[in-house]
Amino acid sequence: MVSLVWLIPALPLLGFLLLLAVGPRLGEPIAGWLATAMVAGSFVVSVLAFIGLHSQPDHTTTFTLFTWIPAGRFNVDVGFLLDPLSSAMILFITGVGALIHLYSIGYMHGDKKFSKFFLYLNLFVFSMLLLVLGDNLLLTFVGWEGVGTCSYLLISFWFEKPANASAGKKAFVTNRVGDWGFMVGIFITWFTFGTIQYTQFIPVSPGAATTTATIISLMLFIGAVGKSAQIPLYLWLPDAMAGPTPVSALIHAATMVTAGVYVMVRINPMLHAASPWLPTLIAWVGVITALFAATIAMAQTDIKKVLAYSTVSQLGYMFLAVGVGGYWVAIFHMITHAFFKALLFLGAGSVIHGMDDEQDLRRMGGLRKLMPITAATFIVGWLAIAGVPPFSGFWSKDEILTYAFHQNIALYLVGLFTALLTAFYMSRQVFLVFYGKARWNDPAEPSTHEAHSDAEAAAEGAEAGAAAVATAVDAGEHHEIHPHESPWTMWVPLVVLAVFAAIAGFINLPFADSTKYLENWLEPVTGRYGAVVDYSNGTIVALLTISTIVALSGIGVAFLVYRRRKLPAAWFEPPLFLQGWHYDAAVSAFMGGPGRAGFNALSWFDRTIIDGAVNGIGALARDTGSIVRRTQSGLVRTYALAVTIGAVLLMLFVLTRVNW
């Protein structure tokens, strides 16, 4: 059964090729069903492979497809590594992916480029599977780049609006900065170990020199920072909301952004061998990003932007887990996050769809009765992310906090405070959207900032917090909106995801060894070098209780502010948060100013010095040629003279050699 592992990426690839060839002809909705079927098939094979893996030694198996690069000492095969880590990931990638494909059939209904959307989605799933299943760094990198490309293609899917195209470019370029780190990491890995295959270099990496391990891990971490939207390279993710909502759900919640965490967990022995400052750095970057993004999310008015910043924040939690040695915990949170974040995004998409593309929170309200299924599932997702027991998010977030507590109280406290903020802003969102008075027919309030639909179409992207680019909210304009529930292709995935978001936490309960199913399953990959946290049940229960209290307080404060209006909202939504601490603006200013000067200087250098050197060699050859050419006068007597002089020189040379 595990020999079928090659089918897992092959099916989406097949879907991509078929849609490439005959997609427009198949049209709506067959193209969508074809794509969904492919990914669903992948999921079925993943389940089979997962089951089959139990009988393999160490729950690991490899499968080599063909030799790709046989270049002397550098040998790279296309092969798949199916081990506990990758099998866990392919399950939720294909599972959530299939559900999102199904959802998209309804969401993209009526779009002119219907089949192209599914083409890109299938290509994306293929790339992601390649990333996760690849048995060497290069194949992972191919998948890495592939998901980056698909992200770009899908974010700027509606590229007719310049702002969407800019958002796509911004995502790609920011990712590229991280990719540099990844590539350097691959190079150094090869130089150090002579191989880039996981099964070969990872087991020996703890024996590598500390500096080398640190540098490799640091470079790969830089790649992860770009791909998983941590500080300072997170700015592309909020802008990426310009893409269709299923894209945000799949790529920017459940899968692509988790690639960075996956790579860090994959190389955890090397991380363990690195200097202690690097894991500490990773943990602090993660937790600061979590806090930072949570504050920004508190003030956002676009329903998707809140979720985008929330994703950045939750990814920060995952990196916090990696930094404190809780590698399997990061994966745990990744899985639960995939469920509830995809659920929240799809639910938001459902709301947007039902509200005729309205995305402003302030113009919603009271949708609970008009969109019951969406509301119910969204609420499940809300409770999960807020960390309310017994939903999944509670368990995974608490594990992270426990590991942080084990490492450093400061990390724990910041994480706890961020959990409070998370509960707060998510509750805010739920209350504003589903409860309260219906506000969509109210005259538009004067906004605290301008909504520019053609804002700064230059490469540096729009300001953080600008209104949704898909709508134009002008003062005074409002059309009749009749919110309605979405079709079954859209709410069925919501329900399925809600079920998982509710129960996924039970794959790892911290009370007894027998309930720690995920930790035990991942043990071959993460167990040896992860942190060992062995608290008594009493301590565990105490930490759980603290987390619950914090979550409920967050909800409570939001309740007071937004439902009972006991506290003014303005306290919690300062413009600083809305503007994302002006980070985006600062980056734009830098890139436009000193950055541009630097780029121009580099461009000048390339043009004048490097090109000049190369062209100069050509010019030198040409000029030397024209000088030497003059000896070819065509005159016989000149040639005769040359022959004579040559003969004389030869003779004189011989004479110097003669034994006088």
Place this chain on the structure above:
Amino acid sequence: MILAATSTAVNDSGFQPYWYLILGALLFSIGAVGLLVRRNPLVMLMCVELMLNAVNLTFVTFGTMLNDIGGQVIVFFVLVVAAAEVVVGLGIIVAVMRRRPDATADDISALRG
């Protein structure tokens, strides 16, 4: 004049066979300079003949000095080849001069680079 010019006669009367070599060298250089300086093709041909004769003289002298008939044999063949060369050379000159009677060696410069 039909004195035996064998090596035994070398040491008397102060005559040395290597004087022939010196004469040959002089003749050769004069021919070489003439070839480079003159432009009339026929005169250039004559300078080539001078050089050939210098070489012939040298060969015969070496034959004498080494007591070898081979020197003279070589000269025999050189004579034949020189004759053939002159024939062909004159044919070329005739063919060229027919078109342009005032052609000199400098006028054929179509192969200039």
Place this chain on the structure above:
Amino acid sequence: MEAAVFIVCAVIVLAGAFGVVLSRNPVHSALSLVATLFGIAVLFLNQDAQLLAVVQVIVYTGAIVVLILFVLMLLGVDRDDDLDEDPIVGQRVLAILAGLALLGGLLAVFIAGKNEVATGQHSATAAIRTDLSNIAQLGRQIFTTWIFAFEITAGLLTVAVIGAVVMARRPDSYEPLPEPADMDDDGRYVDPADENESGSAEVGA
């Protein structure tokens, strides 16, 4: 005696050589060449190379120089503007320098080596015999040791003759040479059709 013969002939040879190189009139050059060739022939005799001396006179002087004179007369290439200046810059200076260098090198060897300059194996082909005539010795060598070369040179001569005939043939597309009556008093060639020709020198018929 030999020295005296040598010195006289050497003077004749060198005078002829200078005459060839320095004469304005190509016919004078040809006649000077005759003098040189005769001198060389006598020098051959001086070294008991009788056959060569005779062949030299017959072939070189009697055939080759005559041929050259024929062509000179036939084509009227006897203009004498050669020696005033050289159109190629530096040619003369370099030529003389090269010639002097060449001469210097050769003389250095010969004067330093004197008679020992001949370092080859003695009598490699065959010793010069006093009992047999020169012709017989040469004949013996040519028709035994060097028979192959002999046959090839025969072929060479045939090829040369054929080639010369082919090259010097008057092509059909040509206009015939104008009559000698078209020569003007200076001996210059006046062809009424000359103005129309492009004047590029082509080789071959």
